Amino acid sequence: MRVLLLVLLIGWSLGTQAQSPRTVVIGGDVAEIIAALDAEESLVGRDDTSQYPPHLSALPSVGYLRQLAAEGVLSLRPERLVVSAQARPRETLRQLEASGVEVITISAEQRLEEIPQKVTRIGESLGREAAAEALNRSLAAQLAEVAELPRLDQGPAMFLLSHTGTSPMAAGHGTAADSALRAAGIDNAFAAMPGYKVVSAEGLIAEAPSSVIVTHTGLDALGGSEALWRLPGLAMTPAGTSRRLVVCDDQALLGFGPRTPEAILALHRALASQHSTDDDALCRAHAS
Structure with missing residues (x-):
């Protein structure tokens, strides 16, 4: 009986450790990358720009990424915030960090060469490094094709x-x-x-x-x-x-x-x- 109880406790402990932190995503590009890395299972909320893939719309919204309120985000009890650098106000992000939420900021540079870097950063932050490498291989082929486009x-x-x-x-x-x-x-x-x-x-x-x-x-x-x-x-x-x-x-x-x-x-x-x-x-x- 004691052995069975010990096995159950170990299993519960491992399951708890393996569970991803409750995550809110801010930024449509960030949300797309998280979905492309098959890391959506931890998402508990999003901002209004995070609408792709379409099923993300079922998640509770915390509002527009440039008008975030700490109270709205904290109401979802997040442990982690993966956020575009476009998010505002910065004071809200500081309040969230001060409350114990891990805030991971992703570059918002509007340059093609920045996309693989965002993928790598998000992959490392969410423990999806292998998926990020695979996605970047696919992106590299597309970006090479874009680079060869003739001027119209x-x-x-x-x-x-x-x-x-x-x-x-x-x-x-x-x-x-x-x-x-x-x-x-x-x-x-x-x-x-x-x-x-x-x-x-x-x-x-x-x-x-x-x-x-x-x-x-x-x-x-x-x-x-x-x-x-x-x-x-x-x-x-x-x-x-x-x-x-x-x-x-x-x-x-x-x-x-x-x-x-x-x-x-x-x-x-x-x-x-x-x-x-x-x-x-x-x-x-x-x-x-």
């Missing part, structure tokens, strides 16, 4: 960012959209402009984009493609004349996570009018 000589494109209740903005340099366009071999019509800014009709006409790139969420916020083409000045651009529009998955193109190289390849094919593949669901020419 068909006029500059405009990336249009839109959210419900705000004016649409064009993407300039220093943005995730600009980095993605350049990686895809596409000239950004507004590369001389910093950040995301509302552009006047005169500005649109002057820069004369030959195509428009939006996300699914952005197109929905605008009210569809017909509403997009009615934006002041856009009809008087080459893009407005040809109605050349490409629609991309938000997180895949702009998140600089594991699907971003695929999205960039799909964006290039969409504007180069090349034969599509299954990956082109991430960026696809829109029939206007």
Whole structure:
């Protein structure tokens, strides 16, 4: 009887030790990487940007990554927080650390070469080193393909960012959209402009984009493609004349996570009018 009790106690102890810490993830790219490493079993919460894979939406949300509140995070009784460096306010993160939560911060640099480094960091932090190495081997092949993409000589494109209740903005340099366009071999019509800014009709006409790139969420916020083409000045651009529009998955193109190289390849094919593949669901020419 004592032997049986001892075996049960040892088994319970080992099971407790093997159980992963209760983890909250902050940042869509971080969540994607955790899922790609098959390390989701420890997740007990997420932020609003962590929506892929779709089943993550079933987890409780602690709000937007730039407006975190310590109380909301602590209500999930986390032991560990894996967080994008974009998360704010920093005071909230300091409060969480002071309360005993392990805070693991992941770089938020919007550069392709940063993706494998994020994978490695998360893999090491979660004890998934072998899975991280396997994922990085796959990413290396995709990144090599991206590096070989030729420049598209068909006029500059405009990336249009839109959210419900705000004016649409064009993407300039220093943005995730600009980095993605350049990686895809596409000239950004507004590369001389910093950040995301509302552009006047005169500005649109002057820069004369030959195509428009939006996300699914952005197109929905605008009210569809017909509403997009009615934006002041856009009809008087080459893009407005040809109605050349490409629609991309938000997180895949702009998140600089594991699907971003695929999205960039799909964006290039969409504007180069090349034969599509299954990956082109991430960026696809829109029939206007």
